[in-house]
């Protein structure tokens with residue numbers, strides 16, 4: 001009796017296991033198909049200097065232009081490929097496309113920097129640096145110094161020694177780093193000292209609260225001071241209103257990204273946006289000069 005019960009259990013387990021494998025396979029197939037059908041695209045969100053109005057660069061953000069479901073965010077793609085070879089394929093596709101886009105903008109006289117988000121398991125592949133080097137070589141017109149790799153702060157904390165070595169090897173190729181979602185990863189002074197990222201990006205959850213939440217304000221102030229002490233650039237993420245912009249400038253954080261400046265947009269919209277942005281900034285500068 002007990003034995004047959006056990007066999008039954010095993011049987012049930014196997015069916016579920018098969019189902020799980022099947023689903024994982026189907027999910028990956030969906031992403032692979034979308035990738036090869038050209039349904040995956042990169043949107044670009046500008047990062048600006050709030051004081052000068054200058055465009056510092058743009059962050060490439062993955063989108064799925066789904067034939068039935070419309071425009072889908074990265075949360076509909078990234079979890080389906082987590083820790084698979086396809087994640088690496090996708091990550092390399094993003095790098096190649098971002099570089100190709102930088103070349104297009106260069107031809108239009110815009111030497112903008114572009115930031116690419118790198119998933120931690122991709123970054124941890126033993127051949128990451130060599131592959132990055134190969135990809136950079138396919139685009140010799142674009143200086144590697146214009147490419148910034150964004151690594152989640154939380155992922156960077158996992159294996160500090162290895163992380164540091166990997167980052168230095170990439171930096172030897174000319175690329176730079178930003179620690180993304182900074183403040184969410186239990187950072188401390190010593191961590192930042194050991195990670196050679198040129199930039200830290202303050203997580204939007206803190207930035208959003210600076211106008212009404214005293215704790216968020218304290219945190220953002222502390223991160224800005226930390227960045228200054230270690231000679232890193234600091235970018236505020238998730239800046240949604242003019243009031244946020246004013247407060248950030250007051251706190252000494254000049255670099256910002258967020259819906260209040262621009263939403264992520266298709267590559268083709270960036271040049272027209274940049275022209276409008278420059279005109280708006282110039283008009284505001286004239287108004288301010290007149291007021292003084």
Ligand code: C2E
Pocket residue numbers: 045060061062073074075078094117118119150180181204237238239240257258259260264
């Ligand atoms: P992230 O790198 O921290 O990117 C910022 C996210 O905040 C983006 O969401 C952006 O659209 C959103 N955002 C920007 N400004 C505002 C704002 O003012 N308010 C609000 N509420 N949100 C704002 P998105 O595009 O959905 O991306 C989510 C995350 O997915 C990214 O967070 C990044 O971790 C990841 N991701 C996106 N593209 C890629 C990619 O190509 N590769 C990898 N590995 N990860 C990616």
Ligand code: MG
Pocket residue numbers: 059117150180
């Ligand atoms: Mg990012």
Ligand code: MG
Pocket residue numbers: 180181201203204237
């Ligand atoms: Mg972020």
Ligand code: MG
Pocket residue numbers: 181
């Ligand atoms: Mg994020």
